Amino acid sequence: MASSFSLLSEDQLLCPICLDTFTKPVSTPCGHNFCLSCLSSYWDNERVYQCPVCKERFERRPDLKVNTFISGLASQFRLLQVTNAHTWSPGPSKESAECAVLCDVCTDVQQQAVKSCFECLTSYCSVHLEPHHRAAGLKRHTLVDPLANLQDKICKEHNRILRLFCLSDKVLLCDICFRSQHMNHDVVPVQQAYGEMKDLLGDTEARVQLMIQEKQQKLEAMKESVKESKRETSEVIAESVKELTALVSEVQRSQTELVKVMEEKQKAAEEQAGVFIVVLEQELIELQRMKMKLMDIKQTEDQLCFLQTFPESVVLPLNTDLPSFSFNRHVELQNVQKHLSSSVSQLQTLLKKMTTEITTFSASNDVTLRNLQQYEVNVLLDPDTAYPLLVLSDDGKQVRYDKSPGRVYPKRPNAFKRHLGVLGQRGLLSQRFYFEVLVSQKTEWCLGVATASVRRRREVTRNPDGGVWAIKFRVKSFEAFSSRGVTVYKGKVERVGVFVDYDKGQISFYDVQTATLIFSFSDCLFTEELYPYFNPCDNECGSNLDPMVIVPVTRTESSLTP
Incomplete structure (x- = not known):
């Protein structure tokens, strides 16, 4: 036979x-x-x-x-x-590889099992297995290599062996499960599913490894960039301080030189004037003597005596030429003051210019955000894509979560079925666009862009291939939608700006009030239209029923693009 x-x-x-x-x-x-x-x-x-x-x-x-x-x-x-x-075997199990399966029938010293029976849900040693080879009824039982936890290999509903795997629903099946519920599904034997899923796992592992390498490279590049930036900043600070210190020293040296020259000139002028003062004082004494002598002669009443002495008394002493000794430095001091004021004014102008350049550098974030705001687009929410528990305003500018009793939920074939999401009405392809959203006092929300083909009937996958590029805020911190649990920014914002550069593969999020970058996706590969994506989230964190509001960009004259 x-x-x-x-x-x-x-x-x-x-x-x-x-x-x-x-x-x-x-x-x-x-x-x-x-x-x-x-x-x-x-x-x-x-x-x-x-x-x-x-x-x-x-x-x-x-x-x-x-x-x-x-x-x-x-x-x-x-x-x-x-x-x-x-007989069929599901392959070597982790249990049999790590430890021996013992006979369930042995009462004294348990022997190592040689087979397990799916019908009996029992493992047997060679001695206790003998009836399965002899008895007609037991011969039809399914024997496999020893397995622990046999009950996990049996269908709980039909008590049959789980031989099949449904690729459509990702569940193990017995033959009755297959015939009753999965006839039109993609069903394969467990061995085949094991091989295919293991190959798929290997491919996924390879992709994850590649992503890890890419992220590590980006991380190292970012660390090196920060290190290089820190080094360059230190060098610029040191060189700037050195130049400004030299400038201060030069100004101080000029000040010292000016004081010294002015004091020396003043001293020289005083010495020159001192000589003239001595001469003038001596002449003044002689003139005073002459005056006294003339007064004495004038008082002589004896006419003969007066006339005899007069010819000698009228001879005046030598008079100094006073105009040649004029001491007037006012004009000279005015000229010095004029030239000094002119030089100081020029220096002040240069210092003001330098201060303006420094201020402009510190306000570069404001300039960057103002430049991005020029790409503003008018975003309207599409009610046909909204999850049933989301309520949109009539103007299409607000979305909020509402689970009030008695609400009528409209049937929308293109809406999200298992995800609290809604898309914008207009998709954008190969261009730049920007919009702002007011999140106010919300404790949880998610905002970004999504592809037209993003999953709507099932839960949106939070991975780089899920078709959503967004940031998620929860209580006090932000994380990228595709990187669950990884904090990318801390703090609370009230107004968020979203900028997309389709051709460069870049999506950036800004805190509008501080013009601070929250997070940026870079090197993205877009192959289809991108739609604004909103998720106001439920009320799990409390105080989260406020809407997300699309608001226009507020511009002033000072914020116009240069």
């Missing part, structure tokens, strides 16, 4: 529907074979009767009869499988 079955493979005796060995096999008019229950269940759920394999249609439902020949082959094959222990 074994030699005859050596010409057959297990696949030839498997039902194409349940992927198990035939049970009461029947044949269709087109020549394909199935389990009676499998084909009956299949046709019960279909409007037309056709072959599940070749899709040939039949005018009426065929009258199925069990093929006794194939049924006998299948029975013999199952018996041969059990006898030779060629």
Whole structure:
């Protein structure tokens, strides 16, 4: 018998529907074979009767009869499988690899199990396994290599082996689960699913590793950039302080030189004037003597005596030429003051210019934000995309969360089904655009842009390939939507600016009040239109029922783009 079955493979005796060995096999008019229950269940759920394999249609439902020949082959094959222990095995388990599975029947010293039975949910040593090879009823049981936790391998609903895996719903199935609920799904054997999922996991692991390397490179580049910037800043500060210190020293030196020169000139002038003062004082003494002498002569009443002395008394002493000794430095001091004031004024102008340049540098963030605000677009929310628990204002500028009892939730085929999101009405492609949103006192919200193909019927995935580039605020800190749990900025903001440069693959978020960059996505690859994305979040954190409000950019004359 074994030699005859050596010409057959297990696949030839498997039902194409349940992927198990035939049970009461029947044949269709087109020549394909199935389990009676499998084909009956299949046709019960279909409007037309056709072959599940070749899709040939039949005018009426065929009258199925069990093929006794194939049924006998299948029975013999199952018996041969059990006898030779060629049974299905889900592959080596972690438990069997790490520790031995012991016999559940041994009472004294438990021996190591050699097989586990799915029907009995028991592991047996070689001694206690013997009845499964001898008793007719036990021979039909499914024996596998020893496994711990057998109950986890059995369907809880139907008490059958979990042999299949539904790729559509990502669940393990027994043959009854498959026939009753998953006939039209993508179902494969566990071994195949294990291989495919393991390959997929390997691909994902490789992509994650590549992302880790890219992030590490960016991290190292950012650290190196910060280090280089710190070094350059220190050098500029040192050089600037050096030059300004030299300037201060030069001004102080000029001040000292000016005082010295002025004092020396004053001293020289005083010495020159001192000589003239001595001469003038001496002449003044002589003139005083002459005056006294003339007064004495004038008082002489003796006419003869007066006339005898008069010729000698009228001779005046030598008079100094006073105009040649004039001491007047007013004009000279005025000239010095004029030249000094002119030089100081020029220096003050240069200092004011330098201060203005420093102030302009410190206000570069304001300039950057003002330049981005020129790309403002008018954003209106699209009610057809709004999650049912979101309420939009009539003008399309506000969105808030509302779970009030008795609300009527409209059916919108294009709306988010499992995500508190809403998109803008207009998609933008290959250009720059900017808009601002007032988040006020909200304790949680999410804001950014999303692709037109972002998932709406299922939960939006929070990964770089999820189609959403946004920041999420919760209580006091920010995180990137694609990097759950990684804080990118701390603090609370009231007004957020969103700027997108489609061609450069860059999305930036700003605190409008302080003109501070919150976070920026860079080197993004966009292949479709981008829509403004809003998520006001629920009231889990409390005090979060305020709306997110799209507001126009406020411009003043001082904030016009240069």
